[in-house]
Amino acid sequence: MASRALVDELYGKLRLPVFAAPMFLISGPDLVIAAAKAGIIGAFPAPNARTIEDLRAWLPRITGELADAGKDGMWAINMIVHKTYERFDAELDLICEYKPKIVITALGSPKRPLERVHAYGGAVFSDVINPQQARKAADAGADGLILVGHGAGGHTGQYSLFAFIEEVRSFWDGPLIVGGAIGSGRAVRAALTLGADFAYMGTRFIATPESQVSDRNREMLVRSQMTDIVTTTAITGIASNWMKESLDEAGFTAEMLEEKKKIDFGNLHGDTKAWKNIWGAGHGIGNTREIQTVQGVVDQLAEEYRIASVEAEALNSWPHAA
Numbered sequence: 001m002a003s004r005a006l007v008d009e010l011y012g013k014l015r016l017p018v019f020a021a022p023m024f025l026i027s028g029p030d031l032v033i034a035a036a037k038a039g040i041i042g043a044f045p046a047p048n049a050r051t052i053e054d055l056r057a058w059l060p061r062i063t064g065e066l067a068d069a070g071k072d073g074m075w076a077i078n079m080i081v082h083k084t085y086e087r088f089d090a091e092l093d094l095i096c097e098y099k100p101k102i103v104i105t106a107l108g109s110p111k112r113p114l115e116r117v118h119a120y121g122g123a124v125f126s127d128v129i130n131p132q133q134a135r136k137a138a139d140a141g142a143d144g145l146i147l148v149g150h151g152a153g154g155h156t157g158q159y160s161l162f163a164f165i166e167e168v169r170s171f172w173d174g175p176l177i178v179g180g181a182i183g184s185g186r187a188v189r190a191a192l193t194l195g196a197d198f199a200y201m202g203t204r205f206i207a208t209p210e211s212q213v214s215d216r217n218r219e220m221l222v223r224s225q226m227t228d229i230v231t232t233t234a235i236t237g238i239a240s241n242w243m244k245e246s247l248d249e250a251g252f253t254a255e256m257l258e259e260k261k262k263i264d265f266g267n268l269h270g271d272t273k274a275w276k277n278i279w280g281a282g283h284g285i286g287n288t289r290e291i292q293t294v295q296g297v298v299d300q301l302a303e304e305y306r307i308a309s310v311e312a313e314a315l316n317s318w319p320h321a322a
């Protein structure tokens with residue numbers, strides 16, 4: 001499908017141009033289904049299903065419940081595409097069976113699943129953290145780009161979305177999703193003003209009852225602020241953002257956080273122990289002030305977006321005549 005047509009098709013279904021971003025150990029069928037029912041796209045990483053049999057059970061549940069709710073096609077799946085990830089082929093077989101409109105590739109080229117996803121009419125969106133990766137993904141045939149900027153939860157980008165979006169928009173006019181510290185409806189609107197088609201929001205959806213985290217993790221989010229987020233390469237080898245309180249509890253000292261763990265793409269997410277006890281979140285954490293349902297979060301985002309749009313009218317008097 002021509003890529004602008006895909007944006008238009010999704011816009012026709014959505015209440016807000018938002019993806020609940022895939023999060024390791026956090027997003028499963030409950031979150032995906034609640035997101036779609038609330039009017040945004042729900043997404044989850046395939047490795048969150050601990051076995052292929054689990055994934056085989058999750059997919060018909062998601063597609064079935066969304067079809068019943070009239071929310072067909074409002075979900076996406078995130079795949080690890082690195083060659084050392086041994087479940088790739090089995091996951092792709094299931095994806096071809098259940099046909100998500102969007103397959104998100106992270107930590108690698110979007111090329112591997114492209115042909116088979118296109119064959120059933122799906123689109124592949126590639127998650128990237130700098131303009132060079134964005135260009136490579138575009139050249140490899142990605143149907144959409146996901147720019148992960150500074151301040152994102154989990155594996156974070158280093159670049160400010162203000163500049164990152166503009167640089168990528170200079171060579172890419174296809175579907176563009178952006179993420180990193182987008183925590184409010186006002187910020188969603190700002191992302192669109194900067195040139196994005198959709199916002200990619202992870203952290204804002206962690207403290208929902210539909211996520212798979214513990215209540216302690218939810219409560220830690222509610223009491224934490226931006227300055228409680230630590231960026232380190234010590235956990236996975238890739239720069240990522242975590243709540244300081246969880247790092248302290250796990251016994252990480254300042255020196256340990258300076259270290260760089262060896263990257264093992266094959267086991268990047270397989271090492272569940274790290275992610276179970278050390279809890280990721282991004283700079284937008286200050287937007288989480290209570291435990292809310294996914295519907296409650298989306299209602300709040302919609303109201304914030306509406307108010308920001310009214311207030312933006314006042315900005316229309318700029319620029320003044322010199």
Ligand SMILES: Cc1cc2nc3c(=O)[nH]c(=O)nc-3n(C[C@H](O)[C@H](O)[C@H](O)COP(=O)(O)O)c2cc1C
Pocket residue numbers: 021022023024025026045078106127148151152153154155179180181182200201202203204269279280281282283284
């Ligand atoms: C705890 C946590 C785990 C994550 N796990 C994954 C993952 O497994 N795969 C992936 O592509 N992105 C993952 N992400 C990144 C999100 O998909 C998204 O890029 C990010 O949350 C956006 O920034 P925000 O958290 O500031 O909204 C994770 C994010 C968090 C907070």
